[in-house]
Amino acid sequence: MGKTLFIDFSLLCEEIGKTAKRKEKIKILSDFLLKLDKEEIGPVLTFLLGKISAEKKLGIREGGIIRIIEKISGKRFSDFLAKTGDFGEAVKEIFYEINRDKIKPALTIKEVYEEFVRISEIKGDFSKEEKEKILTDILERANPLEAKYIVKSIIGEMRHGVKEGLLIESLSFILNIDKKEIERSFLISGDIKKVLFEGLTRGKDGIRDIEFKIFNPLFPMLAETANSIEEAISLHKGKVAIEYKLDGIRAQIHKEGEKVIIFSRNLENITDSFPEIVKEIKKIKVESIVVEGEIIGVDREGKPLPFQYLMRRAGRKRDITFSGIPVKIFLFDILFLNGKLLIDLPYCERRRLLEEIGREIQVVEKFEPERLEDAENYFEKAISLGHEGIMVKNISSPYIPGTRGKNWLKIKKINTLDLVIIGAEWGYGRRKNYLSDLYLGIMDDEKRKIMCVGKTFKGLSDEELKNLTGRLLSLKISQKGRTIFVKPEIVVEVIFDEIQKSPVYDSGFALRFARIKGIREDKGKQDINTISDLKNLYKKQSLLKGKYEEIQGSLL
Numbered sequence: 131m132g133k134t135l136f137i138d139f140s141l142l143c144e145e146i147g148k149t150a151k152r153k154e155k156i157k158i159l160s161d162f163l164l165k166l167d168k169e170e171i172g173p174v175l176t177f178l179l180g181k182i183s184a185e186k187k188l189g190i191r192e193g194g195i196i197r198i199i200e201k202i203s204g205k206r207f208s209d210f211l212a213k214t215g216d217f218g219e220a221v222k223e224i225f226y227e228i229n230r231d232k233i234k235p236a237l238t239i240k241e242v243y244e245e246f247v248r249i250s251e252i253k254g255d256f257s258k259e260e261k262e263k264i265l266t267d268i269l270e271r272a273n274p275l276e277a278k279y280i281v282k283s284i285i286g287e288m289r290h291g292v293k294e295g296l297l298i299e300s301l302s303f304i305l306n307i308d309k310k311e312i313e314r315s316f317l318i319s320g321d322i323k324k325v326l327f328e329g330l331t332r333g334k335d336g337i338r339d340i341e342f343k344i345f346n347p348l349f350p351m352l353a354e355t356a357n358s359i360e361e362a363i364s365l366h367k368g369k370v371a372i373e374y375k376l377d378g379i380r381a382q383i384h385k386e387g388e389k390v391i392i393f394s395r396n397l398e399n400i401t402d403s404f405p406e407i408v409k410e411i412k413k414i415k416v417e418s419i420v421v422e423g424e425i426i427g428v429d430r431e432g433k434p435l436p437f438q439y440l441m442r443r444a445g446r447k448r449d450i451t452f453s454g455i456p457v458k459i460f461l462f463d464i465l466f467l468n469g470k471l472l473i474d475l476p477y478c479e480r481r482r483l484l485e486e487i488g489r490e491i492q493v494v495e496k497f498e499p500e501r502l503e504d505a506e507n508y509f510e511k512a513i514s515l516g517h518e519g520i521m522v523k524n525i526s527s528p529y530i531p532g533t534r535g536k537n538w539l540k541i542k543k544i545n546t547l548d549l550v551i552i553g554a555e556w557g558y559g560r561r562k563n564y565l566s567d568l569y570l571g572i573m574d575d576e577k578r579k580i581m582c583v584g585k586t587f588k589g590l591s592d593e594e595l596k597n598l599t600g601r602l603l604s605l606k607i608s609q610k611g612r613t614i615f616v617k618p619e620i621v622v623e624v625i626f627d628e629i630q631k632s633p634v635y636d637s638g639f640a641l642r643f644a645r646i647k648g649i650r651e652d653k654g655k656q657d658i659n660t661i662s663d664l665k666n667l668y669k670k671q672s673l674l675k676g677k678y679e680e681i682q683g684s685l686l
């Protein structure tokens with residue numbers, strides 16, 4: 131039992147990475163998954179998704195891996211990284227150089243996984259040395275390709291294009307059921323490993339038996355950007371409700387009895403950061419409930435403060451910590467009540483239930499416009515009250531977890547893009563000790579590649595840049611002159627004056643007068659805007675400028 135070799139897993143990753151055809155990827159993946167023993171399913175999925183570090187909190191980072199590889203090989207890692215441009219590929223090349231291709235692959239997937247578990251369990255004063263010793267021992271037994279995928283799975287950069295979506299399609303292929311059914315089980319359980327495990331071991335019934343469980347967060351439903359209020363309203367033939375778009379932190383709150391857990395939009399537990407919200411929620415007198423709302427910072431008069439005031443930018447990744455300013459929660463949805471999942475009810479029904487239970491707690495205001503003009507006035511009111519804009523919601527839409535769709539449309543006063551930092555240059559003068567010029571990346575539509583859309587040194591204070599410098603250095607992948615390239619992890623919200631076409635960056639576009647509005651600790655690279663979003667904004671901007679013909683030719 132559990133005899134699948136790690137080299138077979140490595141070959142699988144190579145093979146999937148080589149083909150761009152989705153159908154082929156699904157076929158290769160399905161064949162592999164079907165051959166696994168029960169106890170191998172979990173470990174394979176963890177490795178495949180590059181999640182071993184996140185799941186097991188290994189405590190080994192890129193620096194440690196480089197140290198180990200250099201010690202084993204006597205070679206300078208940066209030379210190979212510069213040559214190959216990929217961390218795992220560099221390890222493979224080094225292992226060839228030191229003749230590790232002579233090693234007969236014998237490591238099993240289960241064995242490698244168990245060694246990682248062992249690493250994660252080491253605590254105490256000399257833990258770093260002990261952890262690195264175990265990893266060294268594993269790598270000493272690995273051939274070049276195995277070594278490549280051992281390190282890739284630790285740093286979480288698999289680059290073969292296997293995400294949850296592909297796994298769902300593969301399972302739908304294996305079980306011959308509609309992928310929507312599997313998707314739903316995934317979205318309500320939030321656990322792809324559980325879905326695959328149940329599906330592969332128990333078939334269709336396993337999938338259908340997966341139910342929502344309180345304190346297991348649902349993926350949040352998200353909104354698309356509408357070009358205008360008119361567009362948003364006419365899309366749903368006027369059957370819409372408008373709410374303020376509050377600029378804060380999305381919270382999904384689960385309560386059963388006296389137990390309350392608050393989840394961020396990344397499904398991280400942020401309960402400890404908001405004790406006053408926990409107290410508020412406890413006022414709701416029901417047996418069990420899941421609600422969603424926005425936590426916002428307010429000033430002394432109770433006026434909303436922009437998002438960035440809410441974040442204390444501690445050096446750590448995605449550390450959402452209460453910053454000391456007063457906060458309030460405004461609820462806008464209800465997903466579960468007294469044992470019943472409500473996501474299939476239409477918005478207007480959920481809203482009615484929310485208002486019923488919401489007597490004890492604040493619910494975001496709702497407005498149903500009769501005429502376009504009313505909606506436009508409401509938008510102006512939202513802005514004058516200090517909100518970001520409005521959300522236009524289709525009143526008959528269900529809550530579809532994890533999807534960004536047209537049932538919720540957002541309209542903001544200022545257009546911003548969420549982008550990820552992919553590199554940075556050392557500053558000059560007063561900022562010479564900081565990485566201050568930031569390269570901004572946008573996602574391609576297949577969510578596989580990040581492309582550059584320009585750089586900026588504007589918007590952040592010296593203090594913020596100082597903190598950011600430390601974080602960027604810890605994410606460094608490579609360096610060229612004054613520029614370092616980093617793992618794309620830090621998301622920033624960027625304001626700009628205009629989008630221009632540009633041959634300088636690989637996205638083909640550049641942002642004119644870009645400046646950082648804030649660091650979005652609550653977002654990850656999967657949440658950033660895509661090149662289609664950018665093209666839509668460009669189209670809208672050009673339309674406004676009366677350049678319709680020009681872009682028709684080049685974009686449509």
Ligand code: AMP
Nearest residue numbers: 353373374375376379380424462494521
């Ligand atoms: P964005 O982060 O720009 O994609 O906008 C979507 C986010 O707006 C959601 O994830 C919520 O955090 C936030 N939001 C603010 N007000 C509302 C509202 N009334 N309904 C839904 N989401 C809202």
